[in-house]
Amino acid sequence: GEDVEQSLFLSVREGDSSVINCTYTDSSSTYLYWYKQEPGAGLQLLTYIFSNMDMKQDQRLTVLLNKKDKHLSLRIADTQTGDSAIYFCAENPSQKLVFGTGTRLLVSP
Amino acid sequence: DAGVIQSPRHEVTEMGQEVTLRCKPISGHDYLFWYRQTMMRGLELLIYFNNNVPIDDSGMPEDRFSAKMPNASFSTLKIQPSEPRDSAVYFCASSPTGGLRFSEQYFGPGTRLTVT
Numbered sequence: 552g553e554d555v556e557q558s559l560f561l562s563v564r565e566g567d568s569s570v571i572n573c574t575y576t577d578s579s580s581t582y583l584y585w586y587k588q589e590p591g592a593g594l595q596l597l598t599y600i601f602s603n604m605d606m607k608q609d610q611r612l613t614v615l616l617n618k619k620d621k622h623l624s625l626r627i628a629d630t631q632t633g634d635s636a637i638y639f640c641a642e643n644p645s646q647k648l649v650f651g652t653g654t655r656l657l658v659s660p
Numbered sequence: 661d662a663g664v665i666q667s668p669r670h671e672v673t674e675m676g677q678e679v680t681l682r683c684k685p686i687s688g689h690d691y692l693f694w695y696r697q698t699m700m701r702g703l704e705l706l707i708y709f710n711n712n713v714p715i716d717d718s719g720m721p722e723d724r725f726s727a728k729m730p731n732a733s734f735s736t737l738k739i740q741p742s743e744p745r746d747s748a749v750y751f752c753a754s755s756p757t758g759g760l761r762f763s764e765q766y767f768g769p770g771t772r773l774t775v776t
Contacts, residue, residue, distance in 0.1 A: 584764070593664075593751050593767035594703075639703065646691060646755070647716065648765060650703045 555642055555651035562657045569627040571654045573640035576621060580642040583616060585625045588637045588653070597638070598625070632658045664768035666752050672774045678740040681771045683752030684733055690757040693765060694727055694737050698748045709735065710757070742775045749773070 555575045563569045575583065581602055586594040600607045600614045600623075607614045613626040623640050635658045641648040665684040673679055685692045693708040707717040712729045720727070724743070729735040739746055749772050753765040 582764075586767075593769050594753075594765075595767065596764060599764065646710070647693065647705055647708055652702045 555640060555649050557638075557640060557651040557654045559652065560655050560657070562659065563630050565630060565632055565658055565660050567630055569625075569630045569634070569656055569658075571625045571627075571638050571640075571656065573623040573625075573651050574621055575623065575640070575642040575649075575651075577642050577644040577649070578618070578621065579644055582643055583614075583623050584641040584643070584648065585612075585614065585623075586639040586641060586650075588639065590636075594639060627656075630656075630658050632660060634658050664752055664754055664766055666750075666768035666771050668771060669769065670772045670774075672776065673742055674776055675743055676741045677775075678738065679742045679746075679773060679775075681737040681750050681752075681773070683735045683737070683768060685735070685752070685754030686766055687733070688756065689754035689766070690732075691755045691765075692729060692735050693753040693755070694735070695751040695753065696748045697751060697770070703751075706737070739773075742773075744775045747773055747775050 557573045582599050584599045585597040587597045588594045598609050598612050600616050611628045615624045637653040637655050639653045640651045667682045690711050694706040697703045706719045707727045709729045727737045749770045751767050751770045753767045755765045
């Protein structure tokens, strides 16, 4: 079945790196996504990775994909207080997305 | 483009009343999705449309919920009668058809519904 799992909470200090992990179940997903939700706002696409890639880097963001283990991670370098938000990973077994439970990232000064 | 537009942003109503949430997708997007977000259940897909036709409504919780898309630029989600357990944030999202990133969804700001 479709199931995407994430840890619920991560706390880091400003300037440290953050790593948010996700496991998914559907190996047919073409893309895997990371969305960010700030308080009181909708989800915003942060980055994505094509399923035949192992890694994608986009400025402070690094996405790692381990297809064998169905494991996806998002690394945020030099984490800032403005990065505090909920981060969702999502797989797309079809046109619809299956979202994880979300990881709340808290960045303290 | 203004992005996905939802109205109202906040709605407070009494149990038993009818509630209508509205969404305008991004122009040119052929897919429209309705989600509900609560602390207990997280983000749930309620229904989605393709070219104004409902494709999958398996997430609609009960017959009290209905959704329509009369044209490409407008959709409604109606709850009648509303109950306190319907209190949540309701999101609308749209995505384009075709291309490699066909499932990339763009979310509206959400409607926070409180049923007392």
